[in-house]
Amino acid sequence: MFMTAIRVEALRKNHGRFEAVKGISFEVAAGEVFALLGRNGAGKTTTVEVLAGFLRPDGGSVRVLGLDPSAERAEVRRRTGIMLQEAGFFPDLTVAATVDAWRGFTAAPRPRDEALELAGLAGRAGVRVRQLSGGEKRRLDLALALLGRPDVLFLDEPTTGMDPEGRAATWETVRELARRGTAVLLTTHYLEEAQRLASAMAIMDRGEIVASGGMAETLAARGGRVSFRLPAGVEAADLPLPVTVDGDEAVCRAEDPDLAAQTLLSWAAERGLRLPGLEVRAATLEDLFLDLPTSAR
Amino acid sequence: MTLTATYRLGTRLFWQDRALLLGSVLTPALIAIGLPLLMRHLRPGATGEATAQFQGTLAIILSITAFMNVAVALSARRDQLVLKRLRATTLTDGRILAGQIAATATQTVAVAVVCTVAVNLAAGVPYPANPLLYGAMVIAGSVVLATLGAAYTAAIPRAELAGAACMPVFLLSGIATGAMGPIRQALPSWVGAALDLLPTTAVVDAVRTGAVARPALLLAVWGVAGVVVIRFWFRWEPRRS
Known part of the structure; x- marks a missing residue:
């Protein structure tokens, strides 16, 4: 059954006088991996932050699972997982302590070991966060995003800093989540990653969508x-x-x-x-x- | 559930951070215990003066362990984008801050209680005549000062400046209650009147005189002011420019 998990209609968002997003529209279905692409400053992260409820839109509307993410943030959060492009950890907590703390913030969370296994961090539970590599921190980020078994997952540059093995493992985790019905909104600089994972995509430039469509159809047409x-x-x-x-x-x-x-x-x-x-x-x-x-x- | 989780996390992070413990527990505790003890040695039999000295140093405990501690912690977490990550969870903004403020207030009350017992044993400072009022004022003062510390982060541009930015609050609080000696007597009377309006002075006045209404009103006004500032000006992320 086709069910729209994310709906963006004529979204506008300004940062001061700068128009970061200029009236974009797209939809993401349940079980779909949707790639939002574009160069730095194209408006991708702003779009994700509006969808995640961090920013209020200045025009248009966004709905995540039928809810307004800024007005109904708590409800949206219960059903979404967010892997931010930039976010910090408590450096002196271990990986296990971090996951345990976040489990306390999550309704019906996954068991700690299951989350670490999914993110490929099972052997690093006792390590302090400050000792993790950049790629491992992204994996921890993924583990936290998956704790609440989300229906919608926002992945902003999820594999930056990961080695090829970690990247492949993360791709497989994302594919498996999508197979089970999770809608995934992916932004990435790695075009190969987008092509391998996403079934639909949109390319943004200067706040507008300049190309979009199903991945296979769009590429076949070219x-x-x-x-x-x-x-x-x-x-x-x-x-x-x-x-x-x-x-x-x-x-x-x-x-x-x-x-x-x-x-x-x-x-x-x-x-x-x-x-x-x-x-x-x-x-x-x-x-x-x-x-x-x-x-x- | 989630408020308890943020409270537990705030408490855990506090007690496992040795540098933080040195700055925000050991230092004010040494001042609060050491100064009355010193006074007893310098002027044996002057229990009243040692008591007044200890009561004055409650302002230092409140300004360091509550105010500065929460301001430094939240500024650092804001700049490290930890607050942003916390906001990506099911926690509401209110719960994130309330958990931290409650944890800091608890730590402050614990430090005040330990110091109260310690100065009694070491310097003969008598226990409060009205323990209920004493406890209520220390608790209310801790909550209000922790709230104000959270609000104050709006004026702190970068985390590395947080400690220095809190120094004026610490100095004014100490001067106002006489914890730093008789400096206040050398100041114009209008300065003294202004210092009497500080929330730390309100707590010390209540403890010293048994007054309830004015200190409670002052604390309530400061508490509301802190909540209003947080509501409108608290920054969850560092400035981009």
Whole structure:
């Protein structure tokens, strides 16, 4: 059953005279991972902070599980987990003591060991927070966000500072939560992370959404690319398909990259040429991001 | 449930922080016990003066253990973004602060009680004639000063300045009650009248004279003022600019 967990309609938010968010709209369904992307200062964190109830909107409306997060913060908090981009811990508490303290702030919390297991911190319970690495602190952040078995999870740059193993483990945890029906709003600088985790996305620039849609559909609509090194003596204009050339690398963007590759290889074979370094792949989120106007990145 | 949890957390963080204990428990306790003891040694038989001295140092206990302690702790937690993280839980803003204020007030009352017993044993300062009034004023004073300390963080720009920013409050409180010697007598009378309006002076006046109405009214006014400042100006995060 499709159920909207987060609804944002014409949201506006100013910081003084600066318009941080300029009338954006999107929805996140239960069980969906939605990526909110954009360069620094695009308005992502402001949007998350409005949804989490830290800031009041200046215009438009936001609903989380049908509730107004600033007016009904306590009720929203009971059903949401928040992993903030920036937030501190009590450095002298151990990991276990931190989780225990937070369990006291949470209605029907998960057992401490279960939360630490989910976040990949099971072996670090006795360590003081000040001794954790940056990635481990993000994991502790995740453990705290998951304590209340949230229906909606806000993840603001969740894997910053994590090693590849930690990142992969976190992705698996997020996927599992989504499979069980948790709606996840993810902001991240790692486009690969967004592409792997999210089923829908929106790209923000200067407070506005400049691209949005289902992840698979959006990327499929952008086709793919064939890249290779230009053979000696061959100019871009000689090729049977339009390409862009960067140094000695030629890139051909096409709706059907397999067909484009066949066309290029046939052309080369007829002339006894090779296309060294030939690579065929579908469009990635990075391609989409790089194709946006420079200001939107 | 959650108020109890913040109270427990505030208490735990306080008692496991040695530097904090040195500054906000040991120092005021040494002053509160040491000065009356010194007076007894300098002027044997002057129980009345030692008693007045100890009663005056209650202002120091209140200004350090309650006011400064909570101002320093909340400024640091604000700047370290710990308050922001606490607000990401189911805790309401009121419960976050009420838990901390209650924990700090409890610590202050405990320090005052220990000092009361200690000066009785060490310097012969008699126990309060009206223990009920004494207890009520120490408790009310601790709560009000802890509330004012929380409110005062709105005027503290950065955590590292919190201790220095609290010094004027500590000095004025000590001067007002004579805990720092007869400085007050050298000041103009209007300054003395102003110092009489301090919440710490109100507590000491009640303990010294047995007065109830005026000290209670003063504490109530200060308490309300603290809550109003917190409501409108308390900062949960550091300034961005």
